[in-house]
Amino acid sequence: MIDPFIESMLSSNPEGLACRLRFDYMKPGYILNLSRIAEHEGIKVKVANFKNRDIKGLLSKKHMWIVLNGWDSANEQRYALAHELGHYFFHFPGNFICNQDLMYNDGINVFSEHERKKAIVELYANRFAMALLLxxxxxxxxxxxxxxxxxxxxxxxxxxxxxxxxxxxxxxxxxxx
Ligand SMILES: [Zn+2]
Incomplete structure (x- = not known):
């Protein structure tokens, strides 16, 4: 039997939501401004030089902030911001600490039920980020x-x-x- 949570994640479509956000926020002829989306949702976006350079982004739904890694290039930060917005929009509770592996490899090698859910949540955020930016x-x-x-x-x-x-x-x- 497929877990209902996993089923709902797999059947939702990140392309659709990304398309709607682009329509709402994008000025014709300009590159999509992600900060405007965050600002409109009441999320503060900060940049910090993390000790652990492997961490790409954090999202706290409780405090409504996203923190990006200052060691990363502007384009990496942009992708990380889109990924964290993916977590924000998909109404999965909790805080997110997203490292290089989760963001760039979709965390495929996981076995326990809890880890599998987490991997799917990450996969989802990656799909959303790509749909939004590309x-x-x-x-x-x-x-x-x-x-x-x-x-x-x-x-x-x-x-x-x-x-x-x-x-x-x-x-x-x-x-x-
Ligand atoms: Zn993540």
Whole structure:
């Protein structure tokens, strides 16, 4: 039997919510301003130089703040902010401490029920972040014009690794990218 929580997470669609947020917050011709989304929700976004450089972002729903790692590049921070907003919008209780592994590898190797739920919550936040920052139609359009993946990643303000994952996902869906 599939756990109802896992089932509900798997059947919800992060692309839909991301699309709605982009529609609400994006000025035509501009890159999506994530700080505006956070601000509108009453979330304070801070940057701190964490001792543990592996940590990419924190979200406290109780205190309504997100903290990003000051050691990270601007694009890494942007992706981390989108990921934490994913946790915020998906109404999963608690605080989140998200490290490199959870954010970039989806924490696949987990076995206990608790860890499996956590991994799915992380996977979900990653999918949301990619949907928010790299919409299929825009990525496809840029792919036609940009000559390198690095240029494309810079255009969208994301780490190259994240762009590559999105391109891979799009190939699986039948896009010729
Ligand atoms: Zn996370």
């Amino acid at each position: 919409p299929f139609d825009e990525v496809y359009r840029e792919w036609l014009f940009a000559s390198t993946e690095e240029q494309m990643a810079e255009f969208f303000g994301v780490p190259v690794y994240v762009l590559r994952r999105r391109l891979q996902e799009m190939r699986g869906l039948g896009f010729h990218v």
